[in-house]
Amino acid sequence: MAIIVDEKNRVIVQGITGREGAFHTKKMLDYGTKIVAGVTPGKGGTEIYGIPVFNTVKEAVKRTRADTTIIFVPPTAGADAVMEAIDAGIKTIVCITDGIPLHDELKICRAAKNSNVNLIGPNTPGVISPGKVLVGIMPPHIFIEGNVGIISRSGSLMYQIAYELTKRKIGQSTAVGVGGDRVIGFSIVKALQEFEKDHHAECVVLIGEIGGSEENRACEFIKEMSKPVVAYIAGITAPPEKRMGHAGAIVERGVETAESKIKDLRLCGAIVCQTLMEVAEKVEKILKR
């Protein structure tokens, strides 16, 4: 089992003819992801890697029965692409686009919620279920199939922990990037709930960071979980009111510090580590028990 997406999902790529879109479409195809169509306004009727390109998402859905999309469009067009996908009846949206304005993110996340659509991101590396499916931009060779679920706000730290686990021959069931922005669709809580239900996930790694209150809000649910959660929070050295790369990684209201998140996570029974190497070591111990 995998969470969010599996081999059965019929995926379209919005922005398939762009540089990033085309590059990652090839990678996903090589991994075995069922990509059924691409969408680029004005390029309808053409093909890329033998995949038909349509002008609109509606047309792509009608012709190919797609249920999932991955979005590679510039930030100025990102929100529009999400709205188009929701309107066309797509049920799972992975929005790679980084830099979508905050007000637009509020609108698309609200619209997705109202329509019961899973919106992963924005500003996410996507989702991978090793050995099964890749709907994302992560380097698949650092992931192997196994029993650890990964949730990460940061792409690079997801890769780092996957690398550490894989080095120890510990595989992953699914790794999901929830996104580095202030407003995200698919929350950490939702990801934890999915992993709790997933038979293949024996334990969950949670990689959080400063800013927002996603991690703090996950605590109530972690308390109820049967599976161990091993966590790491980045940004203990981040000065207040400075944006640390991600739009969401900024301490503005005091409660968003690494310390507050670490404290809350410890209180709810999560195992909080100081380094990513320690996370991998803890997971190794848990799986051996």
Added chain:
Amino acid sequence: MRLQEYQAKQIFRQFGIKVPKGRIARSLDEVKNIVEELGGKVVLKAQVLVGGRGKAGGVIKAYSIEEALDNAKKLFGRIIKGHIVKKIYVEEMLDIEKELYVGFTYDSTNYCIDMIVGSIGGIDIEEIAVKHPDKIAVKHLDPNNDLWDYIVREVLYEAQIPKEYFNEVFSVVKKLYQVFKSYDAELCEINPLAITKDGNIYAVDARLNIDDDALYRHKDIMELKDFTQMNILERIAEQEHLKYVKIEGNIGIIAAGAGMGMATADLIYLYNGQPANFLDIGGSTPEVVEKSFRLLLQDKDVKVIFVNVLGGLTRCDWIANGIINAIEKLNITLPIVIRLAGTNENEGKTLIKEYITKTSKNNIILVETMEEGAKKAIELSSDNYGHHC
């Protein structure tokens, strides 16, 4: 991007919100002229982008020109929470009857715009919420919907806004919402919103934070960017489009990815070293690597540079080439600790190893893990190895 009070007030005024008369002064002469113009009774407000400015002594009342000049003299050049006062906003002093609060912000949990109204103002909203919960009302607004009049009325009644000012406050709230929406604000706040003895309503203070990701559609705001409020290195980084934040320390960091940048700084700190910065070169080109080295070399505190890359999209061989180019071009003699992993890891490491062998440069150290790299960088930051002047 946080606007200075006087800039926010200019925008509020354009939307029909009344603000006290005032002008910006950069010198004592200018202060004198403005005070004369305003009739003697003024408030001097340091234009620094910090919270709690009033408590830190950045707002001073003056009842005469002499007093104003005296206080302005003390205020110019003063450091308030790390920011030097270069500009003073000189504003007419109002006869205030009552202070209120109105503000809009976003709610990332519920995907809402939060409208907040208080029948008490002039103190931090957090403090009002704790001390006078009955005097404050919060409403979650659907970002895809309009702000209907009835919603504003409901909130005003709930916040116990007195009947005498009800219509004026109503009108300010509606206008402020327009500012919030039109300018892609993260936060837009009037605290206090003052009712004067003669029955007028003024935005006495003004806060407007605008979403950096939306600046492309607000060219007028982009021009207001105040680089003087930034650290010199951060200013250079901004112009070079590098994601850089200065931290007080001596170990320069170049990392691929925002999370990796933070985690690297944290790791150094954890091992009792001092990170000098955060710098994310995620998905970068050799030019970005070179620019990054160039920037860190300008930081006189930096004693060693730690490059930490786990290549995803970023290929380790590109980064290796970027590092070698930078060392050659910038003639770097500082110790450089390099950790390369992920995509094309072996190719990248081989390039670095060959370069070390070829040039016999002993200031370049290739490590296997980020933990090892952090420890090595700390070791090199504390002795005089390869120190340059």
